[in-house]
Amino acid sequence: MERSLVRIQGDASGWACSNCGWTFPVPTLLSGDEAMAAYDRLAAAKFRDHKCEDASLPAPKEPPKRAADSAVAERARMLIKRGYKPKVAVELVLHEIEIEHGRDRTFMEKAHADAEDFLMKVRKGLI
Numbered sequence: 139m140e141r142s143l144v145r146i147q148g149d150a151s152g153w154a155c156s157n158c159g160w161t162f163p164v165p166t167l168l169s170g171d172e173a174m175a176a177y178d179r180l181a182a183a184k185f186r187d188h189k190c191e192d193a194s195l196p197a198p199k200e201p202p203k204r205a206a207d208s209a210v211a212e213r214a215r216m217l218i219k220r221g222y223k224p225k226v227a228v229e230l231v232l233h234e235i236e237i238e239h240g241r242d243r244t245f246m247e248k249a250h251a252d253a254e255d256f257l258m259k260v261r262k263g264l265i
Protein backbone atom coordinates (compact mmCIF):
# COMPACT_ATOMS: atom_id res chain seq x y z
CA MET A 139 0.00 0.00 0.00
CA GLU A 140 1.15 3.53 -0.69
CA ARG A 141 2.18 5.49 2.31
CA SER A 142 3.13 9.05 2.71
CA LEU A 143 4.45 11.36 5.36
CA VAL A 144 1.71 13.72 6.41
CA ARG A 145 1.93 16.77 8.55
CA ILE A 146 -0.24 16.89 11.65
CA GLN A 147 -1.67 20.25 12.49
CA GLY A 148 -3.35 21.24 15.69
CA ASP A 149 -2.68 20.60 19.35
CA ALA A 150 -0.11 17.91 18.69
CA SER A 151 1.94 18.99 15.76
CA GLY A 152 4.36 16.73 14.06
CA TRP A 153 4.37 14.06 11.41
CA ALA A 154 2.33 10.98 10.82
CA CYS A 155 2.12 8.07 8.42
CA SER A 156 -0.87 8.07 6.10
CA ASN A 157 -0.97 4.29 6.24
CA CYS A 158 -0.66 3.39 9.92
CA GLY A 159 -0.57 4.78 13.42
CA TRP A 160 3.05 5.89 13.25
CA THR A 161 3.63 9.43 14.46
CA PHE A 162 6.61 11.64 14.97
CA PRO A 163 5.63 14.49 17.24
CA VAL A 164 7.52 17.73 17.07
CA PRO A 165 8.39 19.28 20.43
CA THR A 166 6.08 22.20 21.05
CA LEU A 167 8.96 24.37 22.24
CA LEU A 168 10.78 23.93 18.97
CA SER A 169 11.26 27.24 17.22
CA GLY A 170 13.30 28.68 14.43
CA ASP A 171 13.37 27.68 10.80
CA GLU A 172 16.66 25.87 11.10
CA ALA A 173 15.50 23.70 13.98
CA MET A 174 12.27 22.99 12.16
CA ALA A 175 14.13 22.00 9.01
CA ALA A 176 16.38 19.69 11.01
CA TYR A 177 13.35 18.14 12.61
CA ASP A 178 11.64 17.69 9.27
CA ARG A 179 14.68 15.84 7.95
CA LEU A 180 14.75 13.66 11.06
CA ALA A 181 11.06 12.92 10.67
CA ALA A 182 11.59 11.97 7.04
CA ALA A 183 14.42 9.60 7.99
CA LYS A 184 12.42 8.00 10.78
CA PHE A 185 9.46 7.69 8.46
CA ARG A 186 11.58 5.85 5.88
CA ASP A 187 12.78 3.43 8.54
CA HIS A 188 9.49 2.67 10.24
CA LYS A 189 7.54 -0.43 9.41
CA CYS A 190 3.85 0.10 8.89
CA GLU A 191 1.68 -1.69 11.37
CA ASP A 192 -0.32 -4.18 9.40
CA ALA A 193 -3.92 -3.27 10.04
CA SER A 194 -5.16 -6.16 7.92
CA LEU A 195 -4.02 -8.68 10.51
CA PRO A 196 -6.75 -9.50 13.01
CA ALA A 197 -5.99 -8.69 16.62
CA PRO A 198 -4.85 -11.73 18.58
CA LYS A 199 -7.86 -13.37 20.11
CA GLU A 200 -8.16 -14.58 23.65
CA PRO A 201 -8.18 -18.33 23.93
CA PRO A 202 -11.75 -19.58 23.93
CA LYS A 203 -13.27 -19.86 27.32
CA ARG A 204 -13.92 -23.29 28.76
CA ALA A 205 -17.05 -24.44 27.03
CA ALA A 206 -18.05 -26.54 30.01
CA ASP A 207 -20.35 -24.50 32.17
CA SER A 208 -21.36 -25.84 35.51
CA ALA A 209 -24.83 -24.34 35.00
CA VAL A 210 -25.35 -24.33 38.74
CA ALA A 211 -27.79 -21.44 38.65
CA GLU A 212 -29.89 -23.01 35.92
CA ARG A 213 -30.17 -26.37 37.63
CA ALA A 214 -30.82 -24.80 41.02
CA ARG A 215 -33.58 -22.68 39.54
CA MET A 216 -35.28 -25.81 38.20
CA LEU A 217 -35.22 -27.38 41.65
CA ILE A 218 -36.50 -24.20 43.28
CA LYS A 219 -39.40 -24.27 40.87
CA ARG A 220 -40.16 -27.76 42.09
CA GLY A 221 -40.40 -26.43 45.61
CA TYR A 222 -36.87 -26.79 47.00
CA LYS A 223 -35.40 -24.02 49.13
CA PRO A 224 -32.53 -22.22 47.34
CA LYS A 225 -29.86 -23.45 49.74
CA VAL A 226 -31.08 -27.05 49.47
CA ALA A 227 -31.39 -26.75 45.71
CA VAL A 228 -27.82 -25.53 45.39
CA GLU A 229 -26.57 -28.30 47.62
CA LEU A 230 -28.35 -30.90 45.51
CA VAL A 231 -26.93 -29.42 42.31
CA LEU A 232 -23.41 -29.37 43.74
CA HIS A 233 -23.84 -32.97 44.77
CA GLU A 234 -24.94 -33.92 41.25
CA ILE A 235 -22.04 -32.02 39.74
CA GLU A 236 -19.63 -33.69 42.11
CA ILE A 237 -20.81 -37.09 40.92
CA GLU A 238 -20.37 -35.99 37.30
CA HIS A 239 -17.18 -33.96 37.58
CA GLY A 240 -15.77 -34.78 40.99
CA ARG A 241 -12.32 -35.50 39.58
CA ASP A 242 -12.15 -32.18 37.80
CA ARG A 243 -11.00 -29.87 40.57
CA THR A 244 -11.11 -26.73 38.45
CA PHE A 245 -14.63 -27.54 37.42
CA MET A 246 -15.70 -28.15 41.01
CA GLU A 247 -14.12 -24.89 42.13
CA LYS A 248 -16.06 -23.04 39.50
CA ALA A 249 -19.25 -24.87 40.44
CA HIS A 250 -18.83 -23.88 44.08
CA ALA A 251 -18.11 -20.30 43.12
CA ASP A 252 -21.20 -20.27 40.90
CA ALA A 253 -23.25 -21.74 43.74
CA GLU A 254 -22.10 -19.00 46.12
CA ASP A 255 -22.82 -16.38 43.54
CA PHE A 256 -26.28 -17.82 42.95
CA LEU A 257 -27.13 -17.90 46.65
CA MET A 258 -25.90 -14.36 47.08
CA LYS A 259 -28.18 -13.18 44.27
CA VAL A 260 -31.08 -15.08 45.83
CA ARG A 261 -30.40 -13.36 49.15
CA LYS A 262 -30.33 -9.97 47.47
CA GLY A 263 -33.61 -10.81 45.79
CA LEU A 264 -32.11 -10.65 42.32
CA ILE A 265 -33.43 -14.06 41.39
Ligand SMILES: [Zn+2]
Nearest residue numbers: 155158160190
Ligand atom coordinates in the same frame (compact mmCIF):
# COMPACT_ATOMS: atom_id res chain seq x y z
ZN1 LIG B 1 3.25 3.54 8.43
